[in-house]
Amino acid sequence: MKVGVAIPAYNEVHTIGRCLDSVRAQTHQARAYVAVDASTDGTLELLQHHPQWWAGLTWLPERSGWPTALNAAAELAINDGCDAVMVMNADDYMRADAVERLSVALEGHDWALPYAQQVGAENAVQVPLKRFPLTLRDFSGPHCPIIVFGLIRARVWQDLGGYATDVSLPGSYGYNEDWDFWIRAFKAGYGSGALVREPLLFYVMSDKQLHKQGLHRHAEARALIMAKHPDVFEHRQWAPCSCGCMEGV
Template sequence: MKIGIIIPARNALPYLKEMLNSVQAQTRPAHAYIAEDRSTDDTHEWLRDHPDLYAGMRRNRRRLGWAGSLNAAAALALADGCDALFTASADDRLHPECIARCAAVLGADGGRDFVVPYAQQFGEAEHVQASLPDAGLDDLVRWPPLIDKALIRREVWEQVGGYSAKATPPGTFGTAEDWDWWIRVWKAGFTRYSVVETPLYFVRVHPGQLSDARAEHHAATVDLLAKLHPDLPWTAESRQWPPQHRTTRRQG
């Protein structure tokens, strides 16, 4: 199984080397594919000068935001023959065993559609981001029951169609497109998954990130998702911030 780690990157110059080094340090081989989203801090120039750190890189012709850039990175990986994709962020890093542990579970017991590891915050916060091992659509109207970092089989990504730019509220370049993604994954019937209850992915929390005006973005996202998925039982509780859920999630 060839595994691609798909990484959107915008103004990530201070952190990108750490992420790419963590990809190269994996005990099971994996390949980085990067979509550079019109950075203004020389991220593109740095990537261009370090081709040994990734298997594929493209610069978006215009700024696409989180969802569009993730899809662009995925397209690079799929075109290069990857059988599974691991979603990542340019300012984070992977545990050396992340891909090996997730890949082993993905192929166990007849196979899984995707595998989600626990994540560990670092920087301004140090919470563990957990995911539910038995989530259903009812959980998805309150808050995403899974974090947005996962190892996903190629056929799942292709059939669901990647992340949707329609799930980005106006005036933002990305808030909770993973929420819409998981809803569409469930609707497509890809519910055979596992959670690795060990922090294998490290999420950087930047100074001031958790104090951002996230409640406004959250409410706007719920209103948008309710329009995209009117068949789900959205309630006033869905719009509440912080959400009431068993998982610990990043709030910015």
């Protein structure tokens, strides 16, 4: 299985080297495909000086946001013949056997996800909010129950058209589009997923992360998802959420 790691990058000159080192160190060969989202800190120049780090590189001249950059990186991988796309952030990194473990788990499934180990903040292990196997109804809660950082078959990504930006939070550079991605995947019949119950991805916590920047607007972002998928949220019953996002709902 040819695996491409799709990496959107915005001003990650100090972190992307570690990320790409972890891709190159995989026990199952994986290649990195990077979309630089109008970075101003030298990220593009660094990558251009190290072509051995990546198999594909593209530049977005205007800041487009994480979803659009992710789509561009995944397109590079798929056009290069990759059978599956691994999604990750440019400031994160993987355990050396991450792609191997996920590739084995992917057998007979549409996608495979790992646990993720936070680096910083609470240093918690990030796990799905719902038990596997998941159903479409599991996506009708106050938060998306799973993250997108994992291995997804190329045909699934192509059929869905990657991330949709019609649910992007206005004025943001990406927030909650993965929720819409998974709902569309389940509706399209791509609900067969595997879970590797070990932290294979190291998720670096920082103040600039999109989920932190958008947390105070979570209810607004969720309303866009609900408006697009009213059938999924028709019978929702929510308890107050500890993050405060239930205010006004």
